Amino acid sequence: MTSLSVRFGLALLHSTLILSIFGVIGINTVSMSDLESIITSHGGQVLRITDVGYPKAATLWNAAIQVWPSLIIRPATYDDVALALSTLYSLNVPIRIMGGRHSYGGYCSHRGVVLDSTLLKKLEIDWESETITMQAGLIWSEVYAALNGSEYAIIGGLCPTVGVVGYTSAGGYNSLYSRSYGLGSDNVLSFKVATYNGTIVTASSTSNPDLYWALRGGGGGNFGYVLEMIHKIHRINQTNLPTGQHSFLSITWSNRNDFRAVLRNWLKFVDEVANFDTRIGFDVIIFTNSENSFLLIYGSFNGPHADLESIFQPWLSKGPKPDIYTVKNFTQFEVITVTGTANYPFPVKERQHIVSAMAINITEAMLDVLLESQPNTTFQISQYIGVIYLHDTNKDKNTAWAFPDITFDIAPGFVWYTSEDDSTAINIAESWLKRLMNAAAPTESIVGGYLNYIDPYMDNWQQMYYREHWDRLREIKTVWDPTWYFRFPQGIPPNNP
Ligand SMILES: Cc1cc2nc3c(=O)[nH]c(=O)nc-3n(C[C@H](O)[C@H](O)[C@H](O)COP(=O)(O)OP(=O)(O)OC[C@H]3O[C@@H](n4cnc5c(N)ncnc54)[C@H](O)[C@@H]3O)c2cc1C
Incomplete structure (x- = not known):
């Protein structure tokens, strides 16, 4: 065994031990180098400025607000997102969350560490309940392609490369379909969210309803890392036209x-x-x-x-x-x-x-x-x-x-x-x-x-x-991110940060 693989094996053992404690104490951290090894061993990626894939991964949609991060971490599993959050939080490393990279303020990026959802691309359609489960790394063209050929539509962006979570969290309107079926945020039935300390929670009308309320209109990047969302889909049956x-x-x-x-x-x-x-x-x-x-x-x-x-x-x-x-x-x-x-x-x-x-x-x-x-x-x-x-x-x-x-x-x-x-x-x-x-x-x-x-x-x-939601959003932020870890210009601060 080379020293690298010994070190790597120890890192995995270390993480496995910690993961087993995770359920008990709710916090799980490793060193930065172990974090990188664990992420890559699970199919994730870690990119620095010198890496071949870096320029493509770091490029924002709008060049006028381009900023280059020092490190891009792309977890491939929910547990790895949680581990990255708890580790980076405990090390006091500021982060930004990156989705489709269309924020007009460039707030998905900064000069430090970025957690990028690109590898979280699964989606699952349940035709019977007329719902779709979408992971955070999807962009709208991928979702529309999956529904193509059916009679169903979903409330998403007109720009095909906009990310599903950023769009939905701030409301998300579709000028062609929203008058019939509502805003993107009206159509979310539940979110799976990793909080600042790596705890994974569900937000829905029955589970953490305040967080569910805030995530539907309160804006991306404020309350936690959204891992997946379940949205309603809509059968286009009023037009009398084929395939929706x-x-x-x-x-x-x-x-x-x-x-x-x-x-x-x-x-x-x-x-x-x-x-x-x-x-x-x-x-x-x-x-x-x-x-x-x-x-x-x-x-x-x-x-x-x-x-x-x-x-x-x-x-x-x-x-x-x-x-x-x-x-x-x-x-x-x-x-x-x-x-x-x-x-x-x-x-x-x-x-x-x-x-x-x-x-x-x-x-x-x-x-x-x-x-x-x-x-x-x-x-x-x-x-x-x-x-x-x-x-x-x-x-x-x-x-x-x-x-x-x-x-x-x-x-x-x-x-x-x-x-x-x-x-x-x-x-x-x-x-x-x-x-x-x-x-x-x-x-x-x-x-x-x-x-x-x-x-x-x-x-x-x-x-x-x-408008009048500001105070309630701050209260919810205080509960879910009391130390203002998810922070960016024009982000919602907790009370007494
Ligand atoms: C060409 C163009 C067309 C557009 N058309 C429309 C439109 O028709 N309707 C409409 O409503 N909007 C539209 N928008 C606006 C778009 O919805 C927003 O810019 C949206 O925030 C982009 O999301 P994103 O994931 O692509 O961007 P990002 O920049 O990656 O993310 C936006 C924000 O969400 C946060 N975020 C991303 N992923 C997550 C996550 N998993 N968990 C928590 N926070 C996260 C980021 O940190 C950032 O603060 C358009 C934008 C562009 C550039």
Whole structure:
């Protein structure tokens, strides 16, 4: 036996002994080098800057917030996640939890140790109970692929590479399906969670209900390491289309002079028709750069084609004629194949900053800001103002989701190409948000910002993300993470940390 394998054998013996004590005292720690040996011996990975796989593993979706961790630990089992947590906690080593790497603040990474879920990829569908169990390392395209060919859909992200846990923990909306089936967080039946000291617990309506409440809207990374979630899945049976297809409308106007009339007409339709028919979903994009602009409305309809025509045509006939109008029938998997992969490669080539305003309504003064022309810059910048229609998407009111009353998330993405322009571009985005907030102030139309579009530059983020849930979330944090081990900028602190 070489000295390495002797050492390794001892490490395993050591860990086995400790694991047997684990159930009794609840805490289990090993040395850092033993931790690495145990993780790799169970099929996990440990990556440092010099390792071949490191650059790919450490790269975030958005280059504008890239930060390089000193060590990436990828456990392959739940016990190894627990062991990593208890060990790193006892050694006072700060960590971040990494999922799909789409956090707009880059909060899944830092310059220290990262616990990455990439190897936790199992999923199990139970057709009888209409549920799916998903491990933390899954991204949405993998889940949609597993459901493809069935009549079922799930509430997940439109970007195929977003991680399932990060998305769901902050609410998670899907502009095409959420009006029918709720937010991602409304659909979770239970979580399996590893806490800071390596204890594994279940959170559901009957087991640790406070934690269950907080994990549904309180945001990723705050309360523990979510190992797996059980979600409801939904049979698409109202459309009369094969294999769970939905109808998708894609409507485009390219004459900028028409945009105000198009939006006014759409807002009227939302007020008078769509608010009363949850089969209708919308996602509006107003795109502007120095050469081009267009207004695109994606609509989705969870009902028969004949109803679609009779509902949408009267609306469209009252406004400016669109340049393009198409209706296609797609399954959930086909939608992301058509729209997702091409639009959202991983990582994206550009640099991005996104802001968000959760709005009850959109007034004329707000339209003035939405329709502003291209900012005057010496570099190339594009703005995609997303207006996501969310009226009545929150189906379970007993969660930490703080926005049961909103109708829109106004979420513009600003896109540019070089790091020298980072601060100017971010400034443009933040001042745009301030102008929108000022325009909305007299009517109190904006009530917060969306935690999944976390904005490191947001003032008063506690109120903006959490509203009246802030105090309860802190109390729950105090119970589940009293020493504030799961910590990042804009993370929830315990009371008296
Ligand atoms: C192109 C794009 C499109 C998007 N579209 C939508 C959309 O349609 N609807 C929507 O609601 N959101 C959308 N988002 C926002 C997205 O849901 C959030 O950025 C989400 O937090 C990303 O999760 P992630 O796992 O990919 O990212 P990560 O950066 O890996 O994680 C996000 C946060 O969750 C924490 N976290 C990750 N895994 C775990 C875990 N296992 N346990 C505990 N904490 C964990 C991380 O520490 C981090 O704080 C989009 C984002 C992008 C970039």
